[in-house]
Amino acid sequence: xxTSYMLRKIHRPNKxxxxxxxxxxxxxxxxxxxxNLIEGIVEQGYHVDLILAQAKGDYLSQVPDSxxxxxxxxxxxxxxxxxxxxxxxxxxxxxxxxALHVNLIALWARRLSGVSTRMxxxxxxxxxxxxxxxxxxxxxxxxxxxxxxxxxxxxxxxxEGAGDHLAGIVGMPRQRIQVIYNPVVSPAxxxxxxxxxxxxxxxxxQPPVLLAAGRLAAEKDFSTLIHAFAHVRQARPARLMILxxxxxxxxxxxxxxxxxxxxxxxxxxxxxxxYAYMIRASLFVLSSKSEALPTVLIEALYCGLPLISxxxxxxxxxxxxxxxxxxxxxxxxxPALAQAILVALDSPSPSLSQEAWHLFETKFVVSQYLKVLxxxxxxxx
Numbered sequence: 001x002x003t004s005y006m007l008r009k010i011h012r013p014n015k016x017x018x019x020x021x022x023x024x025x026x027x028x029x030x031x032x033x034x035x036n037l038i039e040g041i042v043e044q045g046y047h048v049d050l051i052l053a054q055a056k057g058d059y060l061s062q063v064p065d066s067x068x069x070x071x072x073x074x075x076x077x078x079x080x081x082x083x084x085x086x087x088x089x090x091x092x093x094x095x096x097x098x099a100l101h102v103n104l105i106a107l108w109a110r111r112l113s114g115v116s117t118r119m120x121x122x123x124x125x126x127x128x129x130x131x132x133x134x135x136x137x138x139x140x141x142x143x144x145x146x147x148x149x150x151x152x153x154x155x156x157x158x159x160e161g162a163g164d165h166l167a168g169i170v171g172m173p174r175q176r177i178q179v180i181y182n183p184v185v186s187p188a189x190x191x192x193x194x195x196x197x198x199x200x201x202x203x204x205x206q207p208p209v210l211l212a213a214g215r216l217a218a219e220k221d222f223s224t225l226i227h228a229f230a231h232v233r234q235a236r237p238a239r240l241m242i243l244x245x246x247x248x249x250x251x252x253x254x255x256x257x258x259x260x261x262x263x264x265x266x267x268x269x270x271x272x273x274x275y276a277y278m279i280r281a282s283l284f285v286l287s288s289k290s291e292a293l294p295t296v297l298i299e300a301l302y303c304g305l306p307l308i309s310x311x312x313x314x315x316x317x318x319x320x321x322x323x324x325x326x327x328x329x330x331x332x333x334x335p336a337l338a339q340a341i342l343v344a345l346d347s348p349s350p351s352l353s354q355e356a357w358h359l360f361e362t363k364f365v366v367s368q369y370l371k372v373l374x375x376x377x378x379x380x381x
Contacts, residue, residue, distance in 0.1 A: 013092055018339025033182040048068070049139055050069050072084060077102050085112050120372055156177070180372070195275070209239050216245060221289050227334045236345070292315060304349060307350075
């Protein structure tokens with residue numbers, strides 16, 4: 001891990017050095033998306049600094065060796081503000097892209113540093129829905145504080161639905177917000193699909209496995225999925241596996257025991273390679289209350305799984321092309337979700353062409369991000 005960046009003050013932008021700022025590399029969809037983007041940009045010959053408020057998390061080992069990791073060693077994200085100002089003055093990257101709840105820190109740091117680094121804010125959440133479950137006062141006021149997004153040179157939303165929502169929250173013209181889908185389909189993903197998996201549920205002649213993935217949090221609404229699965233289980237043999245970790249684990253485990261589903265529902269936690277599970281599952285279900293652009297749904301689409309998703313605010317309808325690539329059900333509707341699962345289990349797997357996931361291919365997305373980061377037309381080599 002290379003964190004030696006306090007070398008000398010650079011008065012002009014450090015050409016071909018791009019910086020990305022995240023709170024950490026915990027196992028969330030946005031962190032995985034940014035890593036995919038960084039990997040694609042490095043392949044185009046750019047020098048990349050990955051700035052972390054804290055250099056920790058499940059994905060830390062997956063950072064490409066050529067990327068310089070800048071650990072700001074902040075005990076809380078808010079305390080990364082002054083170290084980030086110092087970094088910007090010393091290194092002066094050509095562009096800085098931030099994501100998640102450190103966007104406001106990045107905007108203020110760029111302004112205080114006085115550098116001409118191009119500032120790009122990317123928003124991966126539906127802010128008003130996310131803030132309802134935020135654990136801190138700052139999180140709950142984030143929709144109001146996000147009006148500082150207008151200081152950015154460019155603002156990126158990850159879906160049309162998220163962009164429309166963000167424009168209303170921030171109070172900026174919709175045309176100022178550019179929509180760029182997440183870089184999900186990559187050569188690395190294709191390679192990981194081939195990995196072996198030793199798990200008794202995926203051996204021959206076993207009941208079908210329903211797969212879900214994401215942080216065990218209220219906004220993912222896995223509780224509704226588990227209740228719906230209980231109805232499914234009454235009608236036919238099946239199993240449910242939910243990949244991910246989070247603060248609602250104990251609540252979900254209690255619910256599973258209460259419904260008598262201990263032998264048929266598994267919460268294995270975070271896994272390094274969820275794609276080995278996806279390629280072997282019978283069905284993928286997304287039960288969220290809101291999703292700007294759910295990475296796992298795109299990954300499951302690429303794996304060729306039958307798909308069911310809530311028609312929640314954000315980009316799920318865009319991914320599924322208004323229901324052409326999978327079933328859409330109302331948010332929180334247990335009977336509708338159970339019925340959709342039963343229909344999908346009795347239907348043949350879809351046969352999709354590259355058109356279904358082309359907009360999410362890494363090379364295509366990297367070309368769009370480079371145009372935004374550099375403020376000019378840029379060809380991907």
